Amino acid sequence: MSDLHFEVRDGIAQIILNRPNAMNAFSEEMLDLWIDALQTVRDSNDIRVVIVKGNGKGFCAGGDMKEMGAGRGFYRSDEDRVTTGLARKNSLWKKVQRIPLLLEEIDQPVIAQINGAAFGAGLDMALMCDIRIAAEGAKLSESYTKVGLVPGDGAAYFLPRIVGIDKALDMLWTAKVLTANEAKEMGLVTFVIADDELEGFTENYAKKLANGPxxxxxxxxxxxxxxxxxxxxxxxxxxxxxxxxxxxxxxxxxxxxxxxxxxxxxxx
Missing domain, CATH: 1.10.12 (Lyase 2-enoyl-coa Hydratase; Chain  A, domain 2)
Known part of the structure; x- marks a missing residue:
């Protein structure tokens, strides 16, 4: 099974992150498929709305720490076994940073359906979407400082534009974990829905947009x-x-x- 599913039905595309045993943390395959899916959306006249969601109990836990710790995905090439700052920068540019740049080119509405955990780069992927619909049980955090990192995918750009500079810095500095309702109070998510109603609410919202002018x-x-x-x-x-x-x-x-x-x- 691939690490990401992409399907289109009745004008609504679904990008489904599919590493449930790893809380849908990014793999190199997932990022490649995500980029391909967004390019398809951008170039399609038939796709009217996009839903991004995670399979299983979480939305996305961000980067896979096991892969990052092993240096996988950050080499200059398959033969290179020396991880360098430049190699990591180039890897970000060619992989995860392609996603916000492609989303900027997409005119169709993009909805993040957030269940469970949305941490670090996983939360940032939701911030790049136009609408964020969260389950009541969702947890959200900018968790970079827990592993001594800076947000490499766009959090410093998106987060202060959504919640303001002071709240963004507080989230990024402290790595606090927010409930869905706390996130809604600060404008981080658009809707908070009961866990068992999240799927239906999101689908109905997408259908309304897909049927619009x-x-x-x-x-x-x-x-x-x-x-x-x-x-x-x-x-x-x-x-x-x-x-x-x-x-x-x-x-x-x-x-x-x-x-x-x-x-x-x-x-x-």
């Missing part, structure tokens, strides 16, 4: 993220272009007609 949904995502680094003038110029495009589409005409006829639009 796709161009408008993707333009909204693009506008929200690009606005983080744009001036007001540039933002308004961009959004007026998006408005000009969407008003020409059938989804807009159907939506207006549905409002006037006091019914649901056909795309819902």
């Amino acid at each position: 796709q161009t408008a949904i993707r333009f909204i995502k693009r506008a929200v993220y690009q606005n983080q680094t744009m001036s007001l003038r540039s933002s308004l110029d961009m959004i007026s272009s998006f408005m000009a495009i969407t008003t020409e589409l059938e989804d807009h005409r159907e939506g207006v007609k549905a409002v006037t006829e006091k019914r649901k639009p056909k795309f819902q």
Whole structure:
């Protein structure tokens, strides 16, 4: 069985981390398959929504400490048996850091379905998603300092943008473990759902987005993220272009007609 499953049904893609006996900690195979899956999503016109989740009792425990301790996955090549700083940097760039860069290119909504533990880089993979839906029993932690590491995959970028600089530093410095409700209180997760309802809630949320007006949904995502680094003038110029495009589409005409006829639009 592969370390990651990728499947698409009714326009909804699922990226399922599949190392349950290791709490879905990253392996080199998992990262390679994850990168392939995200490239497929990015280039597809048929995939409308993506769900990222873990198989078994946890979402993702981050990097596999056994592999890291043995130096596996950080060599320059299969023949190289000297782990160096440069080799490790290059390994991060070619593997785990490809994931946030690919996610930045994806216009479709990406949902993290968090069950059990989301620790270290596992939590950071959830932060890279657009929506985070956590089970009540989930535990979340930026656990890097427990093993004397810095967050190498983007936590220093994503976390302060979500919870603020002070809360991000507190989480990163202390490696505290948060409950799902504590994480929601600080804005780290979007929804907290009963453990036995997590799967159904996430699927229904994804279906709602998959049935929505796709161009408008993707333009909204693009506008929200690009606005983080744009001036007001540039933002308004961009959004007026998006408005000009969407008003020409059938989804807009159907939506207006549905409002006037006091019914649901056909795309819902």
